Amino acid sequence: xxxxxxxxxxxxxxEVRQVTRERLQAGGCLLQCFAAFVAExxxxxxxxxxxxxxxxLCAEEGYHPVLSAKEIVPGKINALLTVEGGGEIGxxxxxxxxxxxxxxxxxxxxxxxxGLGFPNFPDYAGVLSGRRSLAERESARGxxxxxxxxxxxxxxxxxIVDVSHGSDRLFYDVAGLRRPFAxxxxxxxxxxxxxxxxxxxxxxxxxxxxxxxxxxxxxxxLSSDTSREGQKRAILAHAEHILRVGGEDVLALGSDFxxxxxxxxxxxxxxxxxxxxAFAEKFGPRRAEKIASKNFLRLFAEVCG
Numbered sequence: 001x002x003x004x005x006x007x008x009x010x011x012x013x014x015e016v017r018q019v020t021r022e023r024l025q026a027g028g029c030l031l032q033c034f035a036a037f038v039a040e041x042x043x044x045x046x047x048x049x050x051x052x053x054x055x056x057l058c059a060e061e062g063y064h065p066v067l068s069a070k071e072i073v074p075g076k077i078n079a080l081l082t083v084e085g086g087g088e089i090g091x092x093x094x095x096x097x098x099x100x101x102x103x104x105x106x107x108x109x110x111x112x113x114x115g116l117g118f119p120n121f122p123d124y125a126g127v128l129s130g131r132r133s134l135a136e137r138e139s140a141r142g143x144x145x146x147x148x149x150x151x152x153x154x155x156x157x158x159x160i161v162d163v164s165h166g167s168d169r170l171f172y173d174v175a176g177l178r179r180p181f182a183x184x185x186x187x188x189x190x191x192x193x194x195x196x197x198x199x200x201x202x203x204x205x206x207x208x209x210x211x212x213x214x215x216x217x218x219x220x221x222l223s224s225d226t227s228r229e230g231q232k233r234a235i236l237a238h239a240e241h242i243l244r245v246g247g248e249d250v251l252a253l254g255s256d257f258x259x260x261x262x263x264x265x266x267x268x269x270x271x272x273x274x275x276x277x278a279f280a281e282k283f284g285p286r287r288a289e290k291i292a293s294k295n296f297l298r299l300f301a302e303v304c305g
Contacts, residue, residue: 001020001276003267003292004031005183006105006214006252007164009259011050011057012037021061024077027272030293031078032063034182036103037259039085040301042095047089051101054081067102068090069083069301075173080300082162082184091150097220099157104181105302106154107162108147116147118167120195134220135193144171155179157305164196164214164254169258171202180210180299185254187216188241192234194221196222200245207246208300214254215239217263236282237276239291246289253285253295 010019011034024032027058028228034057036050039216058065063079063151064072072078073227083090083106090106098106108116111124118141126132151174152221154161163171174181189197198206198213206213215238219226223234255269266275279288 001272001280001289001292002028002030003253003272003276004296005029006033006182006212006254006296007035007084007216007259008032008255008257009035009037010069010257011035011053011083013258015258020269021063021077023269025267028276029077029269029272030074031066031072031080032269033080033082033105034258035082035084035097036066037084037090037110039087039112039114042118044089044094047098048101052077052082054079054102064284065102067104067305070305072167072297077164082106084162084163085110085114085117086150090116091146092206093155095150095153095157095159101161103150104159105162105184107164107166107184108143108150109165109167111165113141115144117141117143117170117173119165120167129170137195138167139169141172142167142171148173151177155240160299160303164216167200168199171198171265172205175202175205177293178209178303181206182212182252182296182299183254184214185216185218185256186213187221190245190246191241192221192223192240194219203250205243207250210249212250212252212299213242213246214252214296215242217255217257217266218260219263222263226264228264229284231263232278235265235280239279240282243283243287249295250298251291253292277279285301
């Protein structure tokens with residue numbers, strides 16, 4: 001079964017990459033999104049450097065870069081450039097430049113506030129130091145004025161707004177625009193209480209807008225059981241809950257490979273066939289195919305043409 005992955009950090013990892021051509025081929029990848037992580041990396045010049053790195057990676061590995069769903073070539077590893085944490089680069093004329101450079105999806109925040117909006121952790125430094133719980137959520141602050149302007153312009157340009165890492169208020173600010181959007185790498189808060197996961201209300205609203213949730217593989221956000229079997233159970237539980245709450249059109253995949261420690265169950269893209277087989281056994285082949293690729297391809301075609 002082929003799949004699409006809405007998020008990886010292969011462009012910025014300092015470690016040995018989880019995402020390689022050989023592993024993507026072994027996993028059956030149709031489309032891999034590569035995030036230019038610029039939240040704390042030096043602004044627009046850093047983005048341009050990462051966009052150049054994306055071009056080099058595509059040339060070296062034989063990936064097929066795409067700008068729209070109709071450009072996807074079956075049998076190839078198609079590649080899409082995205083931005084994570086676009087607060088310092090994602091407004092005004094810069095958005096037009098991002099789009100011209102090939103970006104078709106962008107999140108506004110990472111884990112710290114910026115000029116476009118606020119993240120889901122109200123105090124990320126406190127989380128890291130152990131003074132704050134992973135479950136504490138930022139609910140009051142959302143998009144800034146510039147953030148609203150950026151979201152509107154993205155709609156005009158045909159770019160997908162990504163709300164992963166965004167606060168609860170930011171989520172509903174984006175949902176209020178009543179256009180399809182994505183949470184590229186998130187989970188279900190009802191399954192594991194973490195601010196990075198979506199509430200049931202958010203999952204329903206995302207589904208109502210025609211958007212998708214890319215299920216994240218970060219073990220810390222999935223379950224306190226970090227064994228291989230524990231993580232497999234957790235991923236299936238998150239998937240089942242999201243389907244139950246939002247329906248079969250809302251769930252997709254957003255691994256966060258190269259941005260997270262290897263999950264004991266899904267260490268890299270070569271592990272994907274095991275997960276997709278588990279989805280088919282639990283939810284049936286038709287729904288498994290929607291999760292694996294068809295739901296995101298629908299959103300990609302609708303927003304980006």
